[in-house]
Amino acid sequence: MAVLVSLVGGCTRPIVKPTPSGPPPQPGFTGIPPQGQVAEQELQGVQTNLRVVYFEFDKYSLNAEARASLEHNAQMLKMSPHVKIIAEGHCDERGTDEYNLALGERRARSVVDFLVSLGIPAQNFSTVSYGSELPVDPAHNEAAWAKNRRVFLRVTR
Numbered sequence: 001m002a003v004l005v006s007l008v009g010g011c012t013r014p015i016v017k018p019t020p021s022g023p024p025p026q027p028g029f030t031g032i033p034p035q036g037q038v039a040e041q042e043l044q045g046v047q048t049n050l051r052v053v054y055f056e057f058d059k060y061s062l063n064a065e066a067r068a069s070l071e072h073n074a075q076m077l078k079m080s081p082h083v084k085i086i087a088e089g090h091c092d093e094r095g096t097d098e099y100n101l102a103l104g105e106r107r108a109r110s111v112v113d114f115l116v117s118l119g120i121p122a123q124n125f126s127t128v129s130y131g132s133e134l135p136v137d138p139a140h141n142e143a144a145w146a147k148n149r150r151v152f153l154r155v156t157r
Contacts, residue, residue, distance in 0.1 A: 050155070052151070054150050057094075058103070060109075070111060074115055077115070077120050081124075085124055085126075086125075087152075088104075088127075090129075090151070091107075091131050092132060100129075100132045102129070108128065108129060111153070136148055
């Protein structure tokens with residue numbers, strides 16, 4: 001048995017760790033999304049600071065207020081480049097279900113296209129339209145309808 005142990009022990013090779021080549025790693029973004037409690041706090045922080053984008057009746061073009069909100073949102077998203085976003089398009093209750101679903105999708109696309117033009121990678125986005133199915137304000141008046149014509153940016157992992 002002792003001979004067997006000495007033979008096996010003599011056959012092992014020493015472990016050699018490779019020496020690093022190139023410059024040492026820099027602190028900061030590694031390209032790998034953070035995980036755990038820190039990641040959850042970051043996602044919540046980004047979500048809290050993103051502004052909702054509102055639209056005029058039967059429109060999906062961005063007015064000056066919408067563009068200002070999106071410029072703010074772009075700055076938030078640039079600080080967390082690994083965050084993924086779902087642009088959720090919404091409409092007021094006027095119009096058919098089919099029309100509102102299509103309009104909600106066009107609104108979401110116009111928001112994403114503008115954010116991409118500001119330097120946010122297109123692969124960070126997906127879109128969905130809820131049409132008039134998820135109103136923020138269920139009242140049946142212009143004030144409620146104005147709140148419901150929106151794109152909400154939902155942060156995902």
